[in-house]
Amino acid sequence: MIRRAPRGLAEHAPILFPALMLVVFFVIPFSLMIAVSVFRRVPGGFYEPDLVFANYERFLTAFFGGVMSFSLGLAALVAVLSVGIAFPFTYRLVKLPRGAQIRWLVFLLSILSLSEVIIGFAWSTLLSRTAGITNLFVALGLMAEPQSLSPSFGALLAGLVYQAFPYTVLVLYPALARLDPYLEEAARTLGSSPLRAFFTVVVPGLRNTIVATTIMVFVFALGSYLLPQLLGRPQHWTLSVLITDQAIYQSNMPFAAAMAVFLVLVSLALVGLALLAGRREETA
Amino acid sequence: MLMRTLNSLIAGLIALVLAAPILVVAGVSVNEKKSLTFPPQGFSLAWYAEVFTDPGWRGALITSLVVATLSAALAVLIAFPLAWFLWRWRAPWARAFEVLGMTPFILPPVITALGFLSFWAAVGEYGSPWTVVVSHAVFFVTLPLVTLSLGFGAVDRSYVEAAATMGADDRTVLRTVVMPLVRPYVISGFAFAFVLSLNEYIVAYMVVGFTLETLPIKIFNALRYGYTPTMAAVTVLFVTLTAVVFGLIAWFGDLPRLLGAWAKND
Helix, strand or coil: CCCCCCCHHHHHHHHHHHHHHHHHHHHHHHHHHHHHCCCEEECCCEEECCCCCHHHHHCCCHHHHHHHHHHHHHHHHHHHHHHHHHHHHHHHHCCCCHHHHHHHHHHHHHHHHCCHHHHHHHHHHHCCCCCCHHHHHHHCCCCCCCCCCCCCHHHHHHHHHHHHHHHHHHHHHHHHHCCCHHHHHHHHHCCCCHHHHHHHHHHHHCHHHHHHHHHHHHHHHHCCCCHHHHHCCHHHCCHHHHHHHHHHHCCCHHHHHHHHHHHHHHHHHHHHHHHHHHHHHHHC | CHHHHHHHHHHHHHHHHHHHHHHHHHHHHCCCCCCCCCCCCCCCCHHHHHHHHCHHHHHHHHHHHHHHHHHHHHHHHHHHHHHHHHHHCCCHHHHHHHHHHHHHHHCCHHHHHHHHHHHHHHCCCCCCHHHHHHHHHHHCCHHHHHHHHHHHHCCCHHHHHHHHHCCCCHHHHHHHHHHHHHHHHHHHHHHHHHHHHHHCCHHHHHHHCCCCCCHHHHHHHHHHCCCCHHHHHHHHHHHHHHHHHHHHHHHHCCHHHHCCCCCCCC
16 A cells, blocks of 8 residues: 555545534634624624724733733643642552553543543532541541532632542553663662652653643643532632633623633643643654 | 552551542532432442433433534544644644644643634524534643644654555555554543543533533532432442543543553653
8 A cells, every 4th residue: 555645536425524623613713703803792692794903902901911810820720730740640550450550540431531520529528517528437436517618719729639639640550651661770770769750750750741631631620610519619710710600601702702712712822832842752 | 668658648647638538529429318328328329320310310321422422522633633634644733723623632621612602692593502612622621632632743654655655655655554553542532531531521611511511510509509319329430430430531542642651662
């Protein structure tokens, strides 16, 4: 089979359907959203074509600036915590026998696929007064009476790290699974303790992977939408919540679109950084 | 020895934390009374029965299953020709479509959701039930695209050359040589898209949330009007279904390889 450039309609035909679907149902909606962000809002929930930047100016206000910095700070905290726990965990995971590895992977994939609604419901139940973990503490004599731990910033953080953890492990998994075991063995032969070998050989060797993963998890956490509503208080609402609120409940599509465009730019910049960080290690 | 014990202890703790919310929900779902208490008081499977007998819950369940099946099938229909084309021909420009297929999955979902909302509103189809199928298919096309790229990458080109030398045309090669080799990857791509569509909230909500209730939307709406153990029962059913689907993928396919680790004999 010679691989050459396709010629004529017959050879191009297979790609027509996917190309058409992706252009019509992704490129066009995406472009439309960018266009709407500079449209003018008409009272009553509609908008008309125009070129105004009022929507962009509006989120430069203190309120939206606050939401933005909260969203970014929260995502950063979640990313650092998730990678901090997931990296040593994944490092152990790839050394397990194949069967045990597969059981863990199925478990992690199942948690990862859970709807944010289900994670939010499960965590709010776990942290509730009637059905929560504090009942266990009372039974153990650690607490006088059960109390509600949600909504709170801690609950939100726990839920987000829970949601991000399987994602983090699965992003780290290929890099760690392909890690050359001889490097570490060499360090061990030369007298390093396992812990020392981990911190002096494995971690520095994968520094770029760690940076790239942290950025990916950051973008992932930035997208969380339901957990802030289910586990946090209104002051913990993120940009995603606000965008939806403007689009659906305030019927202000232009403003929602402007915030979304901003979120796209931040995310794309971060994904670009992550790719760059990941690539440098491959060539090194 | 101490290190080993410590390692298993930490792994056990992580497993416990990951399972804890689900275990509590499972406990709540068998409560006898209509309240969310844990440990459960009494034992009853009535809430599981209600998922199937209550028209609201049953409707949402059926909607979710239909949407997930159709959108996963459409996602595979979009991904398969694209992945095949990229593997069969030397056409660097076609990579642009691959990147397009990956993008919705990397960006925060609210962006894709808002894009769909503006699009369906503009073409006057906002709220039509089928729009959620198309939206989910495009949103999750990344998953079959990734598994299929791996699948085609694993096809030994010498088989294909042998078949071509014996006079098989492209179509015959695809049907008799390539298809049997990539079938597990087609199935796992479908399964990934199916499970994620089943659990997806924000795109479904922004596209058809007011006319069509999928299970995640139904659960969220129910949360606002007060908790019932039925929600816990639905949650347990969903978690089980998800775990079963991934268990099947692991059973029939090479899960570590699908997730990017090299096979042992590489």
